[in-house]
Each structure stands twice: as C-alpha cells, then as structure tokens.
Amino acid sequence: STKETFLTMRLTGTKYACGRGGCGACTVMVSKRDPTSQEIRHFSVTTCLVPICSLYGAAVTTVEGVGSMKTRLHPVQERIAKSHGTQCGFCTPGMVMSMYTLLRNHPQPSEEQLLEALGGNLCRCTGYRPILASGKTFCLVSRGLRGHPQSKNDGDRRSSLGTQESQLFVKEEFQPLDPTQELIFPPELLRMTENPEKRTLTFHGERVTWISPGTFKDLLELKAKHPEAPLILGNTSLGPAMRSKGCLHPILLSPARISELNVVSKTNDGLTIGAGCSLAQVKDILAERVSELPEEKTQTYRALLKHLKSLASQQIRNMASLGGHIISRHSYSDLNPILAVGNATLNLTSEGTRRIPLSEHFLAGLASADLKPEEILESVYIPHSQKLALTFRQAQCQQNALPDVNAGMRVLFKEGTDIIEDLSITYGGVGAATVSAHKSCQQLLGRQWDELMLDEACRRLLDEVSLPGWAPGGRVEFKRTLVVSFFFKFYLQVLQELKKLIKPFPVPVSALAFMGSWHVDSHQPLQDPVGRPVMHLSGLKHATGEAEFCDDIPMVDKELCMALVTSTRAYAKIISIDLSEALEIPGVVDVITAKDIPGTNGTEDDKLLAVDEVLCVGQIIFAVVAETDVQAKRAIEKIKITYEELEPIIFTIKDAIKHNSFLCPEKKLEQGNIEEAFEKVDQIVEGEVHVGGQEHFYMETQRVLVIPKTEDKELDIYVSTQDPAHVQKTVSSTLNIPINRITCHVKRVGGGFGGKIGRPAVFGAIAAVGALKTGHPIRLVLDREDDMLITGGRHPLFGKYKVGFMNNGRIKALDIECFINGGCTLDDSELVTEFLILKLENAYKIRNLRFRGRACLTNLPSNTAFRGFGFPQGTLVTESCITAVAAKCGLPPEKVREKNMYRTVDKTIYKQAFNPESLIRCWNECLDASSFHNRRKQVEEFNKKNYWKKRGIAVIPMKFSVGFAATSYHQAAALVHIYTDGSVLVTHGGNELGQGIHTKMLQVASRELKIPMSHLHICETSTAMVPNTIATAASVGADINGKAVQNACQILLKRLEPIIKKNPEGTWEEWVTAFEQRISLSATGYFRGYKAFMDWEKGEGDPFPYYVYGAACSEVEIDCLTGAHKKIRTDIVMDACCSLNPAIDIGQIEGAFIQGMGLYTTEELKYSPEGVLYSRGPDEYKIPTISDVPEEFNVSLLPSSQTPLTIYSSKGLGESGMFLGSSVFFAITDAVAAARKERDIAEDFTVKSPATPEWVRMACADRFTEMVYICPLPLEPPSHPTPWAIFK
C-alpha cells in the first residue's frame, strides 16, 4: 500500500489514525495531468485507501515536500502552528495537506471552500477554531480573526474585563503566500503524459495482481477474460470491504489510464458523464451546467449538487468515481436515489454497447436489470429535468457522515393545475438497497397537492417502505419518521413553489467568528514569557511532520510486530485453542500466552492475558508475533478458539442492578435531613437521566516499542502514555525484573484524554513478554478497530433524582442515585464513582442532599478514566433536575440556577470551605457577554414565528474541582541541567499530550532563570531522568510540575547567586562558568503538594486543592422534522486565574468544550445484542467535525483572585471545559421543550444524552411520529427476536 511505501521511504509525516478514509490524518496531495484538457489537477486524497499501483504517472506531495524546519517552512505550516492550531499534532500534517491542496487550486479561497477542504480532517484536541483561523488568513475576506468580530446578533454587547488582550497571534508577522514558489509538476511525468504508454502494465503482489490496460479495447478484453475481477477506481468502496470484510480479489483491473471513461458531453436534453470521473469532477461539471441552463431544467443537477456537498469528505470525493458509486449500490448512496428519480440511464460496453435505466430493479441488483459480468459502465446519462426534483438527507453530523436516511423526490403537475401527473420517490438507508416507493406514487397520480393527499401519501409510504425492528443499522422508528418527514418537507416546498413563494429552506453558510480575551499584567517585563500566548513548542514540527511519535521511530534491528487476539464472547469458558494453521503462516514467529509470563499476570480480577475464562468481547487472550504486521493479522484470522458460554451475561446498567452485579460498595454523601425536607416543600419531581459512554478517540492509537538490551535484562520502552512510571512498574512485575532495569520514554503522545493512563501498561507488558521470549524488539500498534474494541472509555451513567422545591424555584431537598457501567474489571471505576459523588452538587447550595453512586460490573470492556472523570456525566443529572424544577415552576431555568447557586463563602457537601465569588463573576460575565436576556427574547420571538424550526438557549454554571483526592498524587519532581555553553535542559514528570505542558514548563524556567526560552530545551519524559512520577492527569500536570521546575531553577539560581553578585552586569554565559568553581549546575526540584483526604465514613474531607469556575451560554436551532441541530453561538467565561499561557489555556477550554459537545450530542456507542462493539471507527462513531463548531465562539478568561497553591496563581484547565459542552445539550432540550409546548405535549421528557438527531426528532413528537407508532411494524420473525443494537 501507499502507507507501507511511505514508511519504507522514511516519510513518517503522513499519519494513520483510522485506515478507512474517515479521519483525514493520512491526507497527501496527488497531481495528475488531465489527458484531455492537458491541465495539471491537484487533489487531496487519503493515503490509507490509495493502492500504490494507482499512482502510476502521478506526482505525490507529502507534508515533507511542502516545507520543513531544515529548509523552509510553507506559510500553511507556519500559520497553523503560530495560530495555535496544533495541540498533540497528530492531525496536523493531514490538516496542512488539505489546506495546502486547497491553496494550490485557489490561492485566495472563500471561507466556504476552506470549510469544505477541512471537513474530512478530524482533530480531537483543538476544537478546530484555531485551525480555521489559520486558514482564514489566506481567505479573501477574512472576518473575526483579530478578536473583534462584529456580532451578528442585535443588541449584542462586548464585556470589558480591565486590561484585556485578544490577539493570540499577529497576522502581520506571517510570511506571504507566493504561489510561484510551489513545487512544479515533475517534467519526466509531463513527458510521460505527452507520449502516453499504451501497453498493459501488470503489477504482481503477494496475493493480488493489478492490471492496468492502456486502451479501452484492452480493458474490454481483460474484463471479458476476467469477468469476476472488479474495476478499481477510487477504491473507496472496494478498499474498506477488503479491509474489514476480508474480501480478496486476486485480480484487479485498473482503468485509470482509459480516457474514454472520462468523457463529458452536453446535449440539448441532458448531460453524459464518464463513469471514471471523480465525484469532485462531477460536482464541477454539474455546477457549470447549472450556471448555463434555466433553473427548471436543472432540478436534478441541483439536487445532486446538494448531496455532493455533504457526501463524505473532499478527499473521498476526489478519489471516488461516479461509476464506482453507482455500481457499489450502497443502501446509503446519496446519489442513486436522485439519479433514479431523475431517470438517469447507464451506458454499458462490452463487445457491443447497450443502455439500461438506473431503475429500482437495477438498484436492487436484479440480474435482469444489471450489468453482465463482462460489461463495463462507460458513462451515465442524466437528462435535464422537466419537473420539480428535490432531495433530503439526515446524518448524525452535518459533514463527513454517512446518511441515516436520504431521499430523492420528483413531481410533475398537469399543465396549469396542482393535479399530480407523475410522481417518483426513492429512499436510501432504509433497506439493503435504495428503494423506490413506486406503488405509493402510482396510487397518488391524479390527486391534488393538498393536505388530504399528504396524509394518504404518508400512510402509503410507511406501509410500502417497511423497515423491520431488527433492521441492520437500527434507529427504526427514527428512520420511519424521516420517511414521512422528508415527504412532508417535499410537500411544503412544492406547495410554496406552486404558490410561487420564496424559497423556504435556505442552506446556511457558516461564518465562524471568534473572540478570545485574557488578562496580562501591564508591569510584567516584555522578555518574561509567562502569561503570554507562546506557541506550542512542537507546533512547527507538528506542521512539518518532523515531530516524532512513538510509531515514527525507525525500525530497529531484528524488530518483530505483535498483534492481539481478543475474545469474541462476552462471558465464556475457553475450551480449546487451535494455533496450528496460524503458526504455518509464513513470517509468524511465536504466540505469547499467559503461560509465557514469568512474573504476575495482572491481578486476579484483571488479567493481562485471559486464562481459561473471558469476561467481555475484546478481552486480550494472547498475542501473535510475526515479521510484519500483515502476517501477524493474517495469523489471527486462522486461530480457532472454542468457548462454552457462561451465564448470566450482563451488559446494561439496568441488568446489573437486577443481578446485583457491582464492582465496589456504594459511595454516599449526605447533608441535612432530606426526608424531613421533602415533607415541607411545595412540589416534588422525580426523573431519570441516561448519559451514554464516550470513546477517547485520541488520534494516535495505543502503541509501544519494546527494545530488549543485551545486558542485565535491561529494556528500553517507547510508549504513548500519560503514565510511564505505571508502564515501568507493570512491566517489572510482569517480567519479574527490578524496576531499575526498565526505562520508559515518552517523547509526545498523540492525545490521551485519560485513555492512556492505565491501558498502555497492559500493552507495554504484553509486548515486553514477547520481547523477552523471542529476544527481539517488539512493536505493537493497535489499529483503530482494535483500539476501540479493547480499551473502553467513559462510563455510561444512569441517574435517578427526586427533588423537592418551593414554587419560587428554591430547591430544598435533592436525592440523586447514580449507577455507572464499569465494565468487566474495576480499573478506575471506584474512583470515578467517588469523584462523581463529590462533584455532583456542581455550583449549587442545597441544604438537604443525598448523593449515592455505584459502579456496575458488566460483561463489557472495562471503562476507565476520561477527561472530567465522572463530572460530565453526573452533573448532567443535577442540571437536568434544575431544568425539570424550572419547568414545574414555570420559570426560566437560568432563574432557578441563579436562585440555588452558592453566593457567599460556604462549605461544600463534603464540608470543604470555599469562596464562590469567581463563580458568580463568571456567571454574570457570561450572561452579560452573551447578551443572554436579549437573546432569550429573540429566541422566543423566533419560536413564535416558526413551527418546524425551533431555537433554544441555555446558560450553565460550573464549579469544577481539580486534582486527585489523594495526598500521594500531589507531588512532582523535575531535573534541570545547565550546560557549560549556557543552554539548559529541563526534564520533569509530566508528559506532553498536546496540552502544551512542556511549553508551559519552559515558560516557568525562563521566568525563574531570567533567560530567553531559546536557551531552554525539553527532550522527553523518561523514567530514568525523573523517577516515580504520577500520571499526567486530573488537570494538575502544569500546576505540580511547574512548582517542581520552579524549585529546581531557584536552587540553581541560588547556587549562582555569589557569582552573579560578583559580576552583576555579566551575561548568563559568563555566570554559568561557575562550573569551573566547582558549583553543581544540575538540580532536582521537588514539589510536595497539597494534602488531600476524604473520610467517606464521616462524609468530610479536603479532597481538592482548588476549584475552576466557569459559565457557558449556547444557542442552537433544531429542525423539528429531521432532528438536525445547528450551533449558532457559544460564549464561555472561564476563571483561569493568572493563565500561564492564554493560547494554550483557551485551546484547552475550546478543545474540551467541543469534546463535551460530542459527548452530549453525537458520540454514540452501539453494541450488538451479543456485546460486540459496532461503532469501531469514524464511520460509525461521530466525533465533532469542523462544521460542528458553533458559528460564533467566544472565550474569555476571567482575571481572578490568587490561588497560592499553584504556580504563579494559574489554574489547571485541562478537563473543566468538557462539562460546558452541556450548554449545547441544554440549548437543544430548550428548543425541544419549545416545540413540545407548542404541540401541547408534556414538557418533562426523559433526558437522554447524547441528544442525537434521532433523539431530537423523536422528542419533537408530531403527527408524523404518531403515524409511525400507529402504522405497526411487520411482525418480527421468531429467528430475530432481538433488536439490532443495544446501548450501554
């Protein structure tokens, strides 16, 4: 593959994060000369789907070719880094390549083009805003970059927080883009296209032969000779199938050089497009035709264009061909439904030619209506429209997401009337193929376009487009609702067209604006970097691809690859294992089982490698070691394991409660007298809240390289972890060798979010056993599917509340009971339960409280730490409860929030004293900055005028306690060496996860030693340099390590003091000659942190060093008919005290906010009824994309009081922003409540997170959802009694 070729060439800048074309990390630019126009076409592609043979005659530019630190940086690279668009940097090369390709084609792109170009690139860290900001510096009209955008909302007011700054970067310093300086198309390739090779080229691989004919005639002959061989064009359909379904095609025919397949011809009645044209080219061709023809003739073309905008990503559209799309006939196809209603026909060629309609029968794959095996689709004819044709689509996210349901609809009326003469409707996503509602359409002919027809049409459609309850993909009721909701949308639009009204549903163009602000002390010397928006130390290296991640380390001598064999059963006894066939696969070296472990195999309840019994699907049983990754994976397919199922198998929290299956005892906190208080209140409400789990989806999957040394059992371990000391300890106990022989190195981690605290030790230990047994270095790199299957994530939560309150909204008593799904082992579940209970009160003072929490033991992979550690789930229960109280009192939720918020110095439920002043300031500032009250009125006005669209607005306060509730965790060490040339090497116990800890540490060292940051360097985190470290987690990494670095620097400066005193005018380089006077220039710094304790018996303690306060206000608009939501604006005010680096801190807040928004709106884990995780990649699991960012996004850091416990009074902001994402959730529920109120349905609906389009649509109940319930589903056959998917 192209990936392997890059690795062989040591081009490691291109990253791999999914292998399915869904994340954009592997984006490169391909340049080809068009044989017809002779123009050079530059387009972005995702390398993971590009077979190397398909690149014959093409030039490929990787991030290394764009620019480098050694030669010259390209403006794209410079700007993305300097605009703070990189955190962990794993997505950055892909971002750079998407942006670079855009600029090669459009040196001054529009914002829309920029969004389109970046829509297929996922980033899990930044929240996208700074990446977009960097791209916008190239746009012709650039808005909102310098921190003072004009708000789009009337009556808006910007707050003033004293001496504020709002420029995170200075645009004027950027080098200009000079298109004349770009790499030229290689002359040898130009010559090749001038004299195109006509010979058939054949490439033989180990298992596949690739044949690329030079002429159309040869292609036809080859197809006749190998009728079973597929034509390979974009490989976006074949590739994923070969990878995930194991389809193997021994012969592939590549028509890439056949120009006949790219011919486009226009006639008076239609357009013929070559089947080999890419979807991106089809988009351009259609757009051109739309601009040339009168509107009524282009209805089909416009409908196709609408879907082409949201179909996959720019990269996939550049690769995928029209022919491949049509022939693949995916049930979700976005184009086939429109082509079918648009009466498109297919021009087929073999010995002769023939034309077949792209009909319902063709789409269903009926042999009589299909291509013959020897036939090739040459081109597609799409006639001009004479009728109104429209198209609809609903997916989990706006961009880069497969549709749940889509539809193409077309109608023709009898001349001058509203009588239906012809009607055609097709749906995608509701069956195994695109389906046509032919019968319903026939029955509606001759009917008037009115309400009666609508009603009948809906019933007929529901009847005809049947979708059984067990249908693959699930979401049955939602999909059935969309079937009728889309028709209703069509009905309305046609009606308005008939009435010649203006277009009702304009497609909005996002105009993302941003304002950030923070406070800088005006007395601070200019050269002191603390508090300034210093760029991430690795920013430029991220952008050039030179930043080395664990798997970029070149192959070491005799290295072997490891792949893991995991359980396919949820709870079973292992009866037998047959390895014989696997061991015969060439290249396979050994299999590592529990018997090979010389020391301890994890713990009794949590084994590294399973013995006799498995507790979940995805549990690691053993590992295969082979010469290559591919061989190891091939061997896994040949291993046969027989199991005997055990009982009971438990997946959900409700099942666990039923079976009394828990991981640890209940945790409880109580205050006041709750029972007595319930007696005295005006009202009592009870409710339930469900919060789904979350996958970390760090862009760099888990990986480790273990290198055994020749002497003394020493091991060097390079690992992507937040806790190298834990890896070191686990390897030591597993191998039974002392800790001092093992050195763990962490250069940088491509995102962790809590998922790389415990798990890397498991992978490190298994790989180390392999290294010990074989004597070879072992590399273990998890692919995305395995990573998602094995590692677990955030705990799903089920909460029950009972709240007693007065009619004025004052809450007198609150009783919350929470259950979290811990999975099959304890891991961090007990701690998560404790944190959940400790933090549940959020910002509210309620006199009578009872909080209880338990972690359930189930047969799912063990859940673990995740940013926020229980807080984002638990507090959603508290806030939902407040919303319910507000609804009962007829008050706006913000009034009830305000009424119950902490106001004065007080004690928390666990009796820790604190001052809520900053909380109140954040809240007021947020209300002010967002012009909340004005906008609340505007939202109400909007809702009065619109029935099918509703807006919602919500403001949420936050009190977040940082740190671990254990004293031993509040310590850190650092080691600082000054060398004789004056350069300084800093090492500390924190790991660089993208959160910029190394940058902040050098800012601290620079201030303390009073030398510029350029004198300072951090190489890596290593257990040999700073031992016995704690995990970089709980938001305190910079706090505690900063203090340790400060301590080390102060020790050194103290030692230098006599020398400086003697020569006060001297330079740093002169002072460090102290070495010659026998003064040690190396010092260990240590921070003995906060005493944290919690007495659970008494319910009292001092568990946290301090709180971060904040508030966020979000406004959204929902489409009640489809459930789609658009984020209009978000304002965040965060109390960062004295930020060490506002660019980094704003980045943490934004990134966490967007990750939280994902948790609460789109990220949904689905399991088969047998406990197999379905959502194992970016296709099925939707993290936010660039188009999900609020159109206006403002972040302010509140200048605040001092926090003496932390370094320079800064605050740790890594996790807290996550919960603020719930403001989007509550804005959505606010909009849903408005819809329900208008429809006269109860406002107290069950709160379920994520609020996916499915949830929103079904909660906005109306006549269409009712129809779905009334029109029964076909009876389920007894062989399929269970639903398609279950939720945790």
Ligand SMILES: Cc1cc2nc3c(=O)[nH]c(=O)nc-3n(C[C@H](O)[C@H](O)[C@H](O)COP(=O)(O)OP(=O)(O)OC[C@H]3O[C@@H](n4cnc5c(N)ncnc54)[C@H](O)[C@@H]3O)c2cc1C
């Ligand atoms: C990440 C990702 C996201 C996607 N998102 C969407 C989406 O949102 N909406 C959507 O509708 N689709 C989506 N797709 C699917 C995509 O549209 C199709 O995979 C693509 O159009 C197939 O084209 P291709 O050229 O890559 O086909 P290939 O994979 O190259 O070939 C597919 C099949 O077509 C046959 N074939 C190709 N050309 C011819 C021909 N001329 N004559 C005869 N047979 C031929 C081949 O034999 C093969 O069997 C997505 C795909 C990916 C990977």
Ligand code: FES
């Ligand atoms: S790795 Fe290629 S798109 Fe994700």
Ligand code: FES
């Ligand atoms: S910076 Fe984008 S994934 Fe980390």
